[in-house]
Amino acid sequence: MGEPLRSITIVGGGSAGWLAAAFLNRFGKAKDAKQGPEITLIESPNIPIIGVGEASLPGMVMLLHQLGISESEFFKQTDATFKVAAHFINWHHDEKGQPAEFLNILNAPPSIDGRQIADYFVSFDSARATASAGMSYVRTFSPVVEIVRGNLAPRRPGQPDFTGEVGYTYHFDATKLAAMLKDVATSRGVKHILDDVDNVNLDERGFVKSLSLRGRGEHPVDLVIDCTGFRGSILQQALGEPFESYADYLLNDRAAVVQIPHKDPRVIAPTTRATGFSAGWNFNIPLTTRVGTGYVFSSKFISDDKAIEELLAYYGDQAKGCEPRIIPIKTGRVRKAWVKNCVALGLSSGFIEPLEATAIFMSDVGVRWLYHFMPTRDFEPELAAGYNRQISRLYEEVRNFVQLHYHLNNRQDSAYWKAAREDVKLSDRFRENLEIWRNTTPQDIDLDSTVLFGAPVYSLVLLAKGFYKDARLATASSLSRSAYERYRNEVHDARPNQLKGLIGQAEFLKNGGKAVGGLLGGGRGVDLPSLGPTSTQIRLPAQPQSRGPAKRR
Ligand SMILES: Cc1cc2nc3c(=O)[nH]c(=O)nc-3n(C[C@H](O)[C@H](O)[C@H](O)COP(=O)(O)OP(=O)(O)OC[C@H]3O[C@@H](n4cnc5c(N)ncnc54)[C@H](O)[C@@H]3O)c2cc1C
Numbered sequence: 001m002g003e004p005l006r007s008i009t010i011v012g013g014g015s016a017g018w019l020a021a022a023f024l025n026r027f028g029k030a031k032d033a034k035q036g037p038e039i040t041l042i043e044s045p046n047i048p049i050i051g052v053g054e055a056s057l058p059g060m061v062m063l064l065h066q067l068g069i070s071e072s073e074f075f076k077q078t079d080a081t082f083k084v085a086a087h088f089i090n091w092h093h094d095e096k097g098q099p100a101e102f103l104n105i106l107n108a109p110p111s112i113d114g115r116q117i118a119d120y121f122v123s124f125d126s127a128r129a130t131a132s133a134g135m136s137y138v139r140t141f142s143p144v145v146e147i148v149r150g151n152l153a154p155r156r157p158g159q160p161d162f163t164g165e166v167g168y169t170y171h172f173d174a175t176k177l178a179a180m181l182k183d184v185a186t187s188r189g190v191k192h193i194l195d196d197v198d199n200v201n202l203d204e205r206g207f208v209k210s211l212s213l214r215g216r217g218e219h220p221v222d223l224v225i226d227c228t229g230f231r232g233s234i235l236q237q238a239l240g241e242p243f244e245s246y247a248d249y250l251l252n253d254r255a256a257v258v259q260i261p262h263k264d265p266r267v268i269a270p271t272t273r274a275t276g277f278s279a280g281w282n283f284n285i286p287l288t289t290r291v292g293t294g295y296v297f298s299s300k301f302i303s304d305d306k307a308i309e310e311l312l313a314y315y316g317d318q319a320k321g322c323e324p325r326i327i328p329i330k331t332g333r334v335r336k337a338w339v340k341n342c343v344a345l346g347l348s349s350g351f352i353e354p355l356e357a358t359a360i361f362m363s364d365v366g367v368r369w370l371y372h373f374m375p376t377r378d379f380e381p382e383l384a385a386g387y388n389r390q391i392s393r394l395y396e397e398v399r400n401f402v403q404l405h406y407h408l409n410n411r412q413d414s415a416y417w418k419a420a421r422e423d424v425k426l427s428d429r430f431r432e433n434l435e436i437w438r439n440t441t442p443q444d445i446d447l448d449s450t451v452l453f454g455a456p457v458y459s460l461v462l463l464a465k466g467f468y469k470d471a472r473l474a475t476a477s478s479l480s481r482s483a484y485e486r487y488r489n490e491v492h493d494a495r496p497n498q499l500k501g502l503i504g505q506a507e508f509l510k511n512g513g514k515a516v517g518g519l520l521g522g523g524r525g526v527d528l529p530s531l532g533p534t535s536t537q538i539r540l541p542a543q544p545q546s547r548g549p550a551k552r553r
Contacts, residue, residue, distance in 0.1 A: 016346020102134020
């Protein structure tokens with residue numbers, strides 16, 4: 001074993017850089033400040049952060065908890081809101097040719113006798129397993145549909161931080177998130193240098209020896225983490241690591257983004273809305289103070305000007321006077337995220353596309369895996385190989401799942417949607433799985449990697465898209481109809497209690513989520529009838545997991 005690292009240098013002060021700094025400072029060193037590597041973050045005063053990336057996955061809940069950040073403080077500092085689902089609208093059409101909708105929620109459904117609820121739904125609720133099944137399937141086991149319809153917060157006023165009736169995560173202001181993580185990291189000892197890295201100096205082995213800073217001169221490095229965004233200044237540019245494009249798999253290569261006021265600030269949806277447009281899709285991310293929105297599109301099918309026109313027309317008066325900016329999107333990943341003594345994190349390591357809000361999560365996972373594979377000053381190649389293998393699998397996992405949304409669309413109204421369905425490359429495993437799933441519902445063993453997207457969420461999307469319409473599963477005869485009915489009755493009886501005391505998210509956040517006289521356990525909570533699972537608390541491990549944050553399902 002070689003000598004321990006003396007220093008870790010992070011270049012880039014976007015959410016990836018500050019997340020890495022805060023995490024490694026918290027877990028990568030002993031409490032005794034004399035031990036462990038010195039952590040420095042260098043950030044250009046001239047190159048702004050990308051400033052988008054405002055929806056997250058449940059790993060963010062665990063991250064805040066592990067960094068010891070209070071949830072109410074986080075809401076206050078980043079204008080954050082709850083997200084209980086991604087709400088897909090117009091990604092496919094129902095039997096009448098009308099835009100269909102579904103919710104991709106953050107809890108795994110329970111199983112009955114070891115089989116997914118999806119199997120029972122397909123077998124015994126086949127009349128409902130149509131192209132508009134998205135909502136009815138989720139209702140079978142979760143109160144999220146009612147929470148979304150009521151624009152409710154998933155937690156009652158006065159309940160402790162990080163607990164909820166259903167799984168949730170957050171939307172936040174990306175710039176404020178980076179600033180908050182910066183305060184956390186610097187207040188706990190991370191050194192911050194505002195300067196430009198003008199040159200990356202390599203030694204005779206091709207390792208990064210030092211960085212030439214415009215103002216401060218030479219900065220020697222041990223381990224360097226490249227968080228320089230799409231530029232990829234160190235790993236891609238200086239070390240020459242090739243970028244493997246996913247352009248053949250995913251059509252979108254640009255986004256028109258803009259921040260707009262709320263239509264009605266008294267109503268804040270607890271969802272990221274993803275609405276199919278003519279040549280891509282629109283994200284709608286509500287914060288307490290504004291809405292972040294954008295049109296993610298393919299330049300092969302629409303020009304920048306036309307995309308901006310479509311986006312602004314969709315929002316009408318709500319976007320009056322707002323000027324969208326265009327962001328080019330490079331989808332794909334570096335061949336190896338860790339080369340010699342340099343690890344790329346965040347956009348410099350790759351990007352799938354904004355759908356499913358996976359990018360910040362992938363930075364989070366990346367830094368957790370780096371913590372697990374942390375090298376000595378010998379930079380053991382086996383550790384880099386292990387890390388690179390996991391990261392490649394994760395990228396492919398996310399790419400495949402994101403492709404599912406596009407490939408299964410049935411829209412006939414635009415050339416873009418036809419191409420998204422028919423003219424993109426699919427991995428062999430993806431094709432094989434679709435054939436398998438014509439006969440049975442997805443299981444984790446079908447998937448090469450399930451860090452984030454396991455079988456239940458595949459089942460949910462397939463069901464929502466009508467994939468199982470008129471299907472007869474071979475396993476149907478082994479399922480107990482009476483057990484399913486018993487389950488549904490229990491769910492039905494439990495649902496009012498699950499919803500009791502939940503209040504509108506706007507009202508909840510106005511009060512910072514704190515207990516307010518008269519609201520606890522009643523107040524203006526909704527009492528909606530119908531179905532749901534036993535309540536799901538978000539489980540929070542006390543220590544970081546080398547496997548990464550909470551699995552989506
Ligand atoms: C349209 C769009 C929507 C998105 N939506 C989501 C979402 O909903 N959820 C999600 O998780 N992710 C989303 N993402 C991705 C998300 O924006 C990024 O993952 C996240 O912001 C992290 O960015 P970053 O820190 O890697 O890079 P950046 O924010 O670009 O930061 C780069 C940093 O590097 C510094 N830098 C660069 N070169 C140098 C140099 N030579 N010297 C010194 N410093 C340098 C810059 O100053 C800056 O501080 C979205 C991306 C796009 C394009």
